[in-house]
Amino acid sequence: MHSTAAHLCSDRRDILLVALVIPLHGPAGIVGPSCEFSAQLAAEELNAAGGILDREVRLVVVDGGAEPHQVADEVAGLVALGAVDAVVGWHTSAVRQALAPRIAHRVPYIYTAQYEGGEVTPGVFLTGETDIQQLAPAMRLLTEATGARRWCTVGSDYVWPRVTARTARRFAAESRSSVVDEVFVPLNTEEFGPALRRIEASGADAVLMLLLGDDAVRFNRAFTAAGLHQHCIRLSTHMDENLLFATGAEASEGLWAAAGYFDSLMTSESLSFGHRYARRFGDEAPVAGSLGESCFEGILLLGALADHRRSLTVPAPPGPEETISYEGPRGALRLRGNHLEQRLYLARADALDFEITAQL
Incomplete structure (x- = not known):
């Protein structure tokens, strides 16, 4: 197992693999395609600008629509093998609660769904509304x-x-x-x-x-x-x-x-994102919507965390004198603690x- 992980790491020093945990079946499976497209667009745009820490971002899609313990087992296995460097995704709070204790101390974990609030596990960062x-x-x-x-x-x-x-x-x-x-x-x-x-x-x-x-x-x-x-x-x-x-x-x-986002949001940032999304995936693609677009935000936040600290080690939340921010479809955003501050509608x-x- 350890030699396999070492082999994987040695073969991809210029590649950063991100487990994208999104629902591919079940009641939330309807938003899976927009989540994947949004994250893919973010990865492609980051790569065009040099990637994250000069590494090409690639996504490893994991079905977050399975039972929480099954999702946690699969993602924790990838992390233990050294097969992924970070975890990003939109999935239920039940999945997050099963997953966070097993991976958050090992790799950055960015949870993008609107949720009930109160998540304080070190290494977990949240882009969603509370x-x-x-x-x-x-x-x-x-x-x-x-x-x-x-x-x-x-x-x-x-x-x-x-x-x-x-x-x-x-x-x-x-x-x-x-x-x-x-x-x-x-x-x-x-x-x-x-x-x-x-x-x-x-x-x-x-x-x-x-x-x-x-x-x-x-x-x-x-x-x-x-x-x-x-x-x-x-x-x-x-x-x-x-x-x-x-x-x-x-x-x-x-x-x-x-x-925090609607496709009808008429800001320069949201309009630009909508144009790029449609140009990349075509008029027949599912709209990004707030749920899918949150995965775009998650990938951007991962890049902002890594660039600010110049490392992919599990980062601590920013202190009161420290600013971690970026600009995306929802405008200029910054972390307060481990939560993203944003405008809501x-x-x-x-x-x-x-x-x-x-x-x-």
Whole structure:
């Protein structure tokens, strides 16, 4: 095993291999292609500028849609062999919790998904939005704009939705609202009838959707078919354009999303990224969306960390006098501790697009 790892390392001194951990199947598999394309574009652009520490960046795609312990076993095995130099990816918090203790002390690990917050494992860096950053102001703005005050949480039954649901109860109280019910369903739920009946019985006028990928799509369609959209809004922190397209225009009425990036974001940085992405992968490629584009950010942050420290050893978070920053599709960003600071937005679904209504 050790001789194999040494052989791998000696053969690729000019190559930097990054395990890209993204869902290729399961409910979140719908965003896998945009994650891979976005990370590939970032790697290609970094390589055109000289790579990371003068090494060519190559991606090793790992299916993050498997059971968390299986993903952790596979990635930890690659790290132990010396077959990858860093780990980047969008995957569930359950996968992150299984993976971080096994690799974060060995290689840089950059987690790009919006998540519940609170990750402090040394060696883990996070580009995604957190509940405190986006959920509290989004709920407050929607309460003010729509008058909705009775929230029902509908989430997948694992760590991110469970923790976020607890946080949402506090946020609701702070905006003089309340969470009147919470419903958790297994991943890959096909039938949402029981959940819809709970929403209706609760008298909720707003739903906090904490569902992944295809589960969110099926819920949106069932929600609208039941007529609940006529008196109940929905807010999601994991809804991008790919999921909106799959949902369909007829099931998007009253749907809101919060994120750090939308394809409709009209900044010079986002417009440039959208143009480069379309030129590289063509008009038929899935849109990047906030979920896929986060992997572009993850690769850029890896480059910024390595360039700042001139090393790929596991970096400590920057101190108060130290600035680690870069510019990407979300604008000029910098690390505060182990989290990326960024602008966040609230958007309303308009058929098959998102109309940004406020910066959070």
